[in-house]
Amino acid sequence: AQSVTQLGSHVSVSEGALVLLRCNYSSSVPPYLFWYVQYPNQGLQLLLKYTSAATLVKGINGFEAEFKKSETSFHLTKPSAHMSDAAEYFCAVTRSGGYQKVTFGTGTKLQVIP
Amino acid sequence: GAGVSQSPSNKVTEKGKDVELRCDPISGHTALYWYRQRLGQGLEFLIYFQGNSAPDKSGLPSDRFSAERTGESVSTLTIQRTQQEDSAVYLCASSDGGQGSGNTIYFGEGSWLTVV
Numbered sequence: 001a002q003s004v005t006q007l008g009s010h011v012s013v014s015e016g017a018l019v020l021l022r023c024n025y026s027s028s029v030p031p032y033l034f035w036y037v038q039y040p041n042q043g044l045q046l047l048l049k050y051t052s053a054a055t056l057v058k059g060i061n062g063f064e065a066e067f068k069k070s071e072t073s074f075h076l077t078k079p080s081a082h083m084s085d086a087a088e089y090f091c092a093v094t095r096s097g098g099y100q101k102v103t104f105g106t107g108t109k110l111q112v113i114p
Numbered sequence: 115g116a117g118v119s120q121s122p123s124n125k126v127t128e129k130g131k132d133v134e135l136r137c138d139p140i141s142g143h144t145a146l147y148w149y150r151q152r153l154g155q156g157l158e159f160l161i162y163f164q165g166n167s168a169p170d171k172s173g174l175p176s177d178r179f180s181a182e183r184t185g186e187s188v189s190t191l192t193i194q195r196t197q198q199e200d201s202a203v204y205l206c207a208s209s210d211g212g213q214g215s216g217n218t219i220y221f222g223e224g225s226w227l228t229v230v
Contacts, residue, residue: 034218043118043205043221044157090157101170102147102219106156 002027004091006105014113019078021108023091026072033074034092034102035065044090050074051096061085086112116140118222120206126228127196135191135225139208146189147219148181149205157205163189196229203227
């Protein structure tokens with residue numbers, strides 16, 4: 001079985017401040033991990049993914065995430081928040097090998113305060 | 115096509131009516147997924163297709179929900195005798211089935227269903 005837990009359904013940061021969105025996973029085998037972003041009234045867009053290569057993964061819009069096996073974490077960060085980063089962010093887990101169900105977290109809404 | 119396409123983008127229906135939601139996946143993608151997202155909530159897995167077969171339909175909430183896929187392409191999600199609790203965004207996604215993509219799935223814009 002696999003699961004992800006996103007700590008904090010809502011996170012507020014000031015414009016220019018560090019963004020940190022937390023994701024912890026549970027998986028009995030080495031996982032593949034993803035972060036998706038959903039802007040209002042839109043579908044989900046892939047931000048970045050970890051598939052067992054480099055543990056520090058860089059994505060679009062200046063976001064990055066680090067896979068930490070010892071902490072079973074895959075937190076999403078961005079050094080400096082921009083107003084356009086306000087959206088909902090979803091962490092997801094799956095595993096390698098053909099079809100595997102992708103399990104999503106419950107999402108974290110990021111608010112950026114000017 | 116260039117991306118996952120869903121139609122209709124918005125649908126308002128009366129309670130008890132049937133609705134059909136359509137998904138056109140990315141060309142060549144063998145895997146297709148349906149998810150439901152209720153207002154303010156996360157993603158709820160409904161069903162997965164590999165080709166035209168559905169090896170995992172464990173998320174369909176009741177027998178009022180069904181889905182099919184033809185030609186290893188278009189998929190239709192049908193909800194019979196709609197209820198107000200069916201109001202949600204229905205998201206379709208596709209992937210190349212894990213063949214080198216790391217199981218990356220790509221989403222459509224969703225079909226917003228409102229049952230009144």
